[in-house]
Amino acid sequence: MQSKVLILGGRGRIGTSVALDLLTHTQAQVVVTGRSTATATSPLLEQFSDRLQYLPLDLADESSLSAAISPVDLVVHCAGPFRQRTTAALKTCIAEGVNYVDVSDDRVFTQAALENASSAEAAGVTAIINTGVFPGISNSMVRQGIEQLEAPEEIQIKYVVAGSGGAGVTVMRTTFLNIQHAFDAWVDGRWQKISPYTDRETVNFPDPFGKASVYWFDMPESFTLAKNFPVKTVTTKFGTLPDFYNHLTWMTAHLFPQKLMQHPSFIEALAHISHRMTSVTDRFSGTGVAIRVDVLGQKNGMPARYYSTFVHDSAAIATGLGTGSIGQFMLSQQIQKPGVWPVEAAVTTADFEKMLASRGLVVTQNWY
Structure with missing residues (x-):
């Protein structure tokens, strides 16, 4: 049937x-x-x-x-x-x-x-x-890497999205909802509070992205990967292109009053403003996504570092x-x-x- x-x-x-x-x-x-x-x-x-x-x-x-x-x-x-x-x-x-x-x-x-x-x-x-894709393809990339090592110790996942990623306004809502609160991350073998959109890092992604900046971001992988694999640290960082969107997101996360950020109508307004902005810049930046996964640990009794990358022209x-x-x-x-x-x-x-x-x-x- x-x-x-x-x-x-x-x-x-x-x-x-x-x-x-x-x-x-x-x-x-x-x-x-x-x-x-x-x-x-x-x-x-x-x-x-x-x-x-x-x-x-x-x-x-x-x-x-x-x-x-x-x-x-x-x-x-x-x-x-x-x-x-x-x-x-x-x-x-x-x-x-x-x-x-x-x-x-x-x-x-x-x-x-x-x-x-x-x-x-x-x-x-x-x-x-x-x-x-993230989460999703990213999780499978981690498992693929974990299986290459005898004793995995650390997982690092970095994501970058160009403009809107080809998605709708819902993705914008998700971003603004996720940067409102500190979140738990598995670091050095214990759960630690992390402030969202902090610890800016420049990462070398495959073409056409090249070097792009990413920040700590609350993703479900940071919870599930720590539960499913015997590692001491799981890092999840996210960024956008053009880079000025990262600065705007940082300002939203750290400078806007918390009460304002928790108001549904304000989040809705931010989401629609952001979507209108990316509808313009998408013409120049594209809407692609890149993922980089690093897994550190031991292989053949020696320290080893595995990494994998994925790129698509539409998130x-x-x-x-x-x-x-x-x-x-x-x-x-x-x-x-x-x-x-x-x-x-x-x-x-x-x-x-x-x-x-x-x-x-x-x-x-x-x-x-």
């Missing part, structure tokens, strides 16, 4: 990218949801109109959510920002016996989702969270490729692991490398 996939938040740029990947690489029937009653979907998906359906859906309506989830084989949750989402969709999937994937990029949501691991396992439901499309490939593997039952898992705990390096090959993606691996 033909598989059926439900994409929550499927009309945004991330959701559209995921839908495009699944429609391209599987024969599944795809249902995309959104809050609007208008039925039009992205022109990018028009060629798949025979396998595409639109469903208006309010995620807060529990009965409608359950009715939408119960007849499908896989749910892909793309309706961020996840700092403002509950785990209702995941819990409904568990109750209905439906597998689940999301593009979540928030530590608080991640921790809440992982609390459902035992109930998902008991229900035989495989739920993989934090898929996409939004790369997210679709990462999430879509995992969805494909779940639909084909290549990945079956009941429970709730971050990418690095559910996707083997062999499957990750198959995904890269199938999507024409390259991760460059090096030692020094």
Whole structure:
């Protein structure tokens, strides 16, 4: 029988990218949801109109959510920002016996989702969270590196995005929500409080990015990687191009009054202003993403340092490729692991490398 996939938040740029990947690489029937009653979907998906359906859906309506989830084989949750989402969709999937994937990029949501691991396992439901590009492809790059060392000790992940990354205003909201509070990072074998957007560092990324500046940033990988691998330190840093956006973000994180930053209407205004700005600079900067992963430790009894890099010309499309490939593997039952898992705990390096090959993606691996 033909598989059926439900994409929550499927009309945004991330959701559209995921839908495009699944429609391209599987024969599944795809249902995309959104809050609007208008039925039009992205022109990018028009060629798949025979396998595409639109469903208006309010995620807060529990009965409608359950009715939408119960007849499908896989749910892909793309309706961020996840700092403002509950785990209702995941819990409904568990109750209905439906597998689940999301593009979540928030530590608080991640921790809440992982609390459902035992109930998902008991229900035989495989739920993989934090898929996409970062987190997602980045997590698998770390696992790939960890497996190269006999005794890994430290993980460093650096990300840079050009302009908007090709994503919508939701990504802007996520950034401003994530820089409001200090967060816990695993440093020197203990959890330490880190102030967001601090400790500026210049990193040499592959072309066309070159040297770019990154800052401490709260990502769910900083939590899950520390839990899943025996390392003493996990560093996650993020930056944007052009560089003046980094300075604006630093000012927002450190100079704006905290009460103002916690006001939803102010965050919404900042997000829309930022989106309008990047819509102009994207024409010059592009919308790409670069990842650099360094893993330090021991190999053959000697200190060793492994690093890998990944580049794509659209962060939004790369997210679709990462999430879509995992969805494909779940639909084909290549990945079956009941429970709730971050990418690095559910996707083997062999499957990750198959995904890269199938999507024409390259991760460059090096030692020094």
